Structures are given as C-alpha cells and as structure tokens.
Amino acid sequence: MHTPRHRPSHARPWPALAAATALALALSACGGTADGGGSSADGGPGTPGGTYTVALTEPNHLTPGQTTDSYAIQVIQGLFDTPVTLDPKDGHVLPLAAASVESTDQKVWTVKLRPDGVFHNGEKVTAQSFADAWNAAAYGPNGWESNYYFAQIQGYADLNPDEGRQPGADKLSGLEVVDDTTLKVTLSSPFSQFPMMLAFTAFAPLPKAAFTDPKAFDAHPIGNGPFQMDGDWVHDQKIALKKSPSYAGGRKPMADGVTFKIFTSKDTAFTELQAGNVDIMTTVPAARAPEAKRAFGDRYSVRPSGTMDYLGLPLWDPRFKDPDLRRALSMAIDRPGVTQAIYNGVFKPADSIVAPMIPGHRDGACGEACAYDPARAKALFDEAGGFSGPLELYFSNSDPTYEQWMTAVANQLKQNLGIQDVTFKKMASADLGPVLNKRQGTGPYRQNWVIDYPSMQNYLDGLYNPDNRMGWSNPQFDALVARGNAAEDGKDGLAAYQQAEDLALREMPLIPLWNWQDQSAWSDKVGHVLIDPYVTGLHLDQVTVRH
Template identity: 55%
Template sequence: MRSQRGAGRSARGGTAGLAAVVLAASLGLAACGGGDAGASDGTFIAGHSEPDHLMPADTTSSYSFDVISELFDNLMTLDRGGRAVPLAAESVTSDDQRTWTIKVRPGQRFHNDEPVTAQSFADAWNHAAYGPNGMAANDYFSHIEGYAAMNPEDAGAEPEAGTLSGVDVVDQHTLEVTLNDPFSQFPLLLTYPAYAPMPKAGLKDPKAFDERPIGNGPYMMGGEWERNKQIRLVAFPGYTGPRKPRNKGVTWKSYSSADTAYTDLRAGALDVLQTIPSGKVPEARKVLGDRFITGEAGTIDYLGFPLFDERFADPDLRKAISMVIDREGVNKAVYNGDYTPADSLLPSIIPGHRDGACGEPCTYDPVKAKALFDKAGGFEGTLELYFSNAQPTYAQWMRIVANSLRDNLGIQDIEFRQVPASDYFAMLRAREEKGPFRQNWEADYPSPQNYLENMWGSGDNRMGWENEEFDALIAEANRTGDEQKAIELYNRAEDIAIREMPMIPLWTWARQAGHSENVGDVTVTPFATGLLAHEVTVK
C-alpha cells in the first residue's frame, strides 16, 4: 500500500489514493443557511469542504471522512492517544502477525435494521478490493492475501478472483484474515474508513449507497446529500456502540472559501471549524479566546528530490539544501510561529518520534551547508522548484527557500513551477518533475510504518530512492509483534533515510480550529477521526 498525500488530509483535505490532499484552508463550498441553527434543536453545524464520495472505500478525502466516521463504526478506532482499540469488534488478535482472528461485537444493526455481521465486513472489503469496481481506496487492501488476483498488473486483464482469499467468514461474528506477510500494524489499518462494513442494500445499489449511505455508526443520514450545500446527520436511535451522541445531530455545511467559513464562525452561524485559515489565526486567538483550539498535527511538509536526475544524486548536495532552509524563520514568517520545525521524519504525535533524530542535516547552518555543497561539486543548470497552487503559503515559503539558495549556495538560476492542484500529483506519479518538489503526509493511521514505508519504501516512492537495508528493516519491523522492538527497527530505517536524505522534512502543521458559543466539549483530534462529533454538547 502506498498512500501518498500532498497537501494534507491533512490538515484537512485528502483527495489522494493517494492523490492530492488539499488544506481545508483552501477548499470548500459556498456557505448555506445562517444563524445559530443548532442552538434550539439540539443539533450543531460544522464547516468543511464538499466531500467527493460517501462510500467509505471510494474516497481518501478527509472531508468525506468527517461524515463517514460518524455514519460508520469500523472494527477498530483510535483512542485519544492514537492507539487502536475495539469499536465494532470485540477483539482483533494474532499469534504470528499474519493470520488475524476478528470477533465482531454482536447486537449491532445498520441504520436500515439489518444485522451487522462478519459477512458485512467481508462483503465490503471484497467490493473495495475488486479492481474493476474502481474504488479510490482499493490499494488499502493490498496487505490481504488474494488482493493480487483481484487486481492484475495488466490493466486490460480480467481479475482471476472476485473475492479476497485471505478473508474467511468463520461464523456470524468471526472473521479470519490472512495477510500476504506478517504485518503488526494491521489493527491500526482497520481504523481506516475504507474498512467500514456494508449492508446488503449497499452492495445491491452502490451508486445509491454513495449518495445516501446506510451505516452502523452513531449517526444516520437525516435526508438527501444536498450537493455543494450540506449533509445532515441525525442521531441513530438504534445505536448500541460506545460512541453514543451527546447531541441530536450535526449538519456538515460545505464552503468554497475558508475565509467565508471563518466569518460565519465569528458570527455564530457556524459552530465548529476544524481548520482556520493561517491568515486569520492571530485574529482568531483574540476573538475566540478559549474557543480557539490548537495543538500539533500529524502532517509534515517535505521537500523531495528527483533522484532519477543525476544532478541530485549526491547526498551531500541534498543535505546542503536542507541546511540552508531556516525552518524556524519560515515558521514565523509564513505560519505565525505556530508550526513546529521538523527534527525527525516523524511528527511528535507518532510513536517512534525522537527529538533531534534528524540532527545536523535539519539544522540551519549556511556555512557548513556551503562546504557540503562545494564537496558535492555544486549544481549546474536551472534549479526548478515545484509546488501546487492549493495554498498561497506554498509559494511564500518556496520564495524564502529560493532566496536562501541564492544567497548561501550561490544557485542563481532558479525557477518556480507552480502546478494546478488537480494536476500536481499526477505529475509526480509520472516523474515529470525536474527539481525539488513540495510534498506532505498525514497519517492514515498513527504508525511510523505509515510514514516511512509509504513515503520512502523502494518501488513506489516519488523520489526514485531505493535502499535494500531500509526496506529490510521496515519488513522486519512489520513482522514483529513486540511494539518496542518494532519501533527500534523503524527508527533504524529512519536513520538510513536521514543519512541519505532523498527527501527533506520541513515542519509539522498545527491544528488551528475553533467553535462558537453555542457548543461545548469540542475535540478535534490530530488523526483521521478529526472532530469527535458525538462528544459535542449543544447549549
């Protein structure tokens, strides 16, 4: 599975499969409605950008996840600390990290009153993994035995199988799942929205299911999906799980402008906004007071190198470029000092983060950088810097980086390549870039494996970097059931990536959210779960 994101479901806005993830600060749809609608009927209004799909397996967008995560209970969920804990499952266990026994909690029902069984999960996963169905999250099932037979490498070939051979329904409440290789992070993977169950009605008419999902979660659809306007959810009275809503419902309103959403928040016409535009953050701190929510996120920005271009082959050159980037200076100039300069390939909220792991290569030191640059033979030709137009901040910090490269390394011929967000990741997948490129990652689940293997693993990474020792350490870590030993192995792999620096870590994003006076108990997690809508209380 290679889940690469680019602007972050980041905080919040994935569209990838990885494909583009665009900041909520830059996306959304026109506001609808107004007034403190949630104050009188026990419901509240949250703002975000328009989702692409509501079929759990047909999206990798955080805007879709906002809705899906409340409509569905996955087998596992994340606790406040980012650890996988049972939700629709009673237990998920394995003796060898390859064969997993899953016990589904009895007594659950879909919103149409159909029982939730082990078959409900098996059917959903088979539908998602079957290549011809074209599900956006199809490759999230690639760890399961039989996936390759359902997804032939030749695009024109017929699949050899219609179901995952590694998924066996033992009885009404038991699944046995066999993976291609031992994978200790599998319980975390089960928290990903694509692993939600489907009722028989959804399988019978997937198109209708995408428009009006029938889930097993604490909320159900409160009407039709009003495209480019809103999605209304109401509390499901038959819910028997642990996420019992403390409110009567939530309406997800779509915005095309984050500034408009913030204006509505200030006016009390919007109750929760998960991403406040960077330019509005200083004002939001003052206006919202204790209703301003901040904290470190799980998204890191990186600068990758096209190693298939021999001009970038020397690690010393790549380290020199890293060492002339004043991360704290960019943070203050562009992000109000709220982001965290990267000192590791992993954000601090992820198990395995080590303070200062990146060391000297991530430390601003123009003098040492110039020495490394000269040792590497310098750089000839035009240095092209690639980024998308999804956020104005990308161009801002790229200009700062370019000025430092000119002033400290003497690279004078620098050109910017600002690419439409809709085309940016297709360009990177095709390896059409001719210079360093902006990239980021927000975890699908909070594991060092999700960052390191998906971003640096040989074969599918966007840099063209390959290292057998790195891959072997990741594979060994994936196999071990000892969490501490696995982290040690992931860290050893991280050290190799830092030593060769095919991609530079820059800074970790900050959560910058806010809520109105109409609601309380608002929690926005740094994980894919985002807003814990069921915990919100309406005053």
C-alpha cells in the same frame, strides 16, 4: 491524499503487541468523555438535540475505501463504524463495530463483530460486509486510494500484479468469512500494528448498494455509524448528516444533526466562524492564531500534532537522482524562519520524518541535513552537478499559507542555490492528489501526512511504500520496516523502524519541513468539542448544542 487532522496534547505511546499474547477487546461503549476540546461559553456542556455546523474543505470521495483524504474522513467517521477506534487520550485500541480482535501469533487475526450492527437502510452488517469492502479497496484495477492499506493481507499481490499483467484474483485469499459475525484475517507476515490499522476508515464495511451504483453511493453513502446522510452531498456547498435512528453502537450522538459547510479558503471559513455562521473550525490557519486567541479565548485550543509537512521530490526526473543534491535542497531551506514568519512560531521545524509525539521519535534524527546551512548547501549542490531547467513547485489552494511558505522556499532556493527559474503549480486539493499519485508532477510538491495511528510504521509505510509518490525504492528500507512489523518485542520493533528512518533520511527522497501544532476554535453555541489526532478528528457524536 492526506490533509490535516487533530490530536490532543496528552497522547502517550501505544505498546507493540507480544506475538504470543492475544489482544482481546471487551465490548464497551467508546468515545468517552476526555476533554480534548472545551465546553460552551457559560461553562455548561450543552444539552441533547439541536444541530451545528462545521467548516470543511471539499472532500474527494465519501466512500470509505476510495479516499485517504482527511476532509473526507471527517465526514466518513460520522457515517461509518470501523471494527475498532483509538482512545482519544492515548491512542490505545477500543472496540467499535467489533466485539473483539484476537491473535496468538500476530499473523492470523479473528475479528468478532457485534451482532446488532445495521446499515442505515436496514441491511444487517455482517462479516461479508467487511470482506466485500476490503476486497474492493484491495483490488488494484478499482484504483481506490486506500489500496495499500490492505497490502499486509495474504493474497494482496494477486490483486495487484506488476504493470502490464492481469490480476490473478479479485478477492484476498487472506479473508475468510467464518459466519455472520466472524471474519478470519490471515496476513502475509506477522504485523503487530494490525489492530490499530483497523481503526482507519478504509476498513469500514459497505452495504450491497455500494457496488450496485457506486457513483450514487458516493453522493449518498449508506453507513453503519451514528449519523446518516440528510440528502445528497451538494458538491462545493455542504454535506448534511442527521442522527441515525437505527444505530445501536457505542457512539450515540448528542446532537440531532451536523452540516459541513464547504469552503475553498480557510481564511474565509475563519471569517464565517467569527461572524457566527459556522460553529466549529478544526483547522484555524496558523497565521490567524493571535486573532483567534483574542476572539475565542477558552474556545480556542492549540495542541501538539502528529501532522507533518514535507517537500516531495520526483526521483524519476534525473535532475533529482543524486542524494547530495536532495540534501542540498533541504539545507537551503530556513525552517525556523519560515515557521516563525508564516506560522507565528506555532509550527515547529522538523528534525525527523515522524512527529515528536510518536513513540520512537528521536530529537535530531535528521541531523545536519535538516539544519539551515546555505554555504554547505551550495557546496553540495555544486558538487552534485547543480540543476538545469525550470523548477515547478506543486501545492494545493486550500490554505493561503501553502503558497506563502512555497514562496519563501522558492526565494531561498533562488538565493542560496542560484535556481532562478521557479514557478508554481497551484490547484484544488482534490485535483492535486491524482496528479501526485500517478507521478504526473514535473517538480517538487507539498506532501502532508496525518497519522492514522500512533506508530512510526504508519509514516514509513504510508510515505515510502512501493507505490510512493517520489518513485523511490530501497530493498534494505523495506526489509527493516518488515522486521519492525514482525517484531515480538516493542523495543526491537522501534529499533528496526529507526534504522529504516535513518536510511530514508540519508537518501532524502522526501524532505521533512515542519510539525503542525493543531489549532481549533468554536462558537458559544456548542460544547464538549472533542478533537483527537487519530482517524476520528472531531468527535461528531460528542458535540452538544445550546438551545
């Protein structure tokens, strides 16, 4: 389940790769010194050594392939190096565990690994370490959250047969371990975005210990990244990391360690930040924006974001089958009013499925379906036959604003459409994800999406894939996304993605609500706080500590 991550304000488009052009990534240090955050209060960046703390919501897992939760990803990216990462300035691909990623046809890719990679237990990182991790995530019966990220690889269908059938294999036929440092990946069709996808934490390698005792590994993962676990994960309290002495990659940490303090409420976390009991908070509640700006000054930042909120609809419930009724629900929601009243105008009303910072975004793509029009909404609602029975709204308890905006939406649906019996289903984020993933919800739900890489494809495939939470399917949509994936020319790819978006907006199984603007704040104890919008989020290795 995706939850918020952050982006800098200076992201620019990532060009689609030409089919006949190899992508060669030179081996170099990554992470850089881009100023996505700030420095310590006295203007100095801090010095090497020391430890710091970060506020966090309880993750659901710490094994890379088992989670798509960004609270988990924030920790995992410090513990593991994926093949590549994305530059925090503009999102282009940089090498990490890989020395190069090359293809001449966008279908067959060769991943050459750095020869010096080791796990924190001394085990060598090899091509087999990656193949084992990817196969485990792709194997349907394992039930790992990141499963669909491997759908582009040849043989995925054999590992994920239709319901009631047994898998025909337990390993992806498209993965070939050529030697210790070479992994050959054959996709089912050309896919220009594949190198960017390799930055996602699900593509990290796993050591043998991950498979001998998976439960123990999830509590104390053994990675190949700049930090290693400092004791077991203490659920609902903390996750402590320390600098790894064996790390030879390009993200050598400035600090000796970092402790994630786990909070159930972002308001409580913000109070602890103000009191000096937490050093960094990457997701300051929007309602606390004026207070944060006054209290932290140049140690508070607001940046445009790729994060979006939606209202997902359970289409297996016949009450939601009519697209006109779904559009009526959308037009009955006052997006400008909600974002102003609850988010102090920091968040922006959505006019598209994708965020404005994404290449291919079009202002007003959603048209009148995302415009507040109570009269038209009621007319459409009545024409579609109305709505009977209770309306249950699902959301997590990790941020008080979720209940605030759900309350506002509930009141608007009551007032504008006459739906009177509206109740809430509020639960912990780690509990809500499985309910929605298994399509066990009985009503609309808060759906959040955080970009994994700057591409329309990430939203379209991630939100509307065949296993989507809405239970929506459309062969024409799937064909358009596939056409975009295989396009040799960037413009042709974007055109196909935009046509797919238009179709999804016409059918409206998922109602776009608003685009986040990311807010973070930090104490005067730390410097060089770099936060980006992609998989990395807070660059744990870059943070310096005053001491």
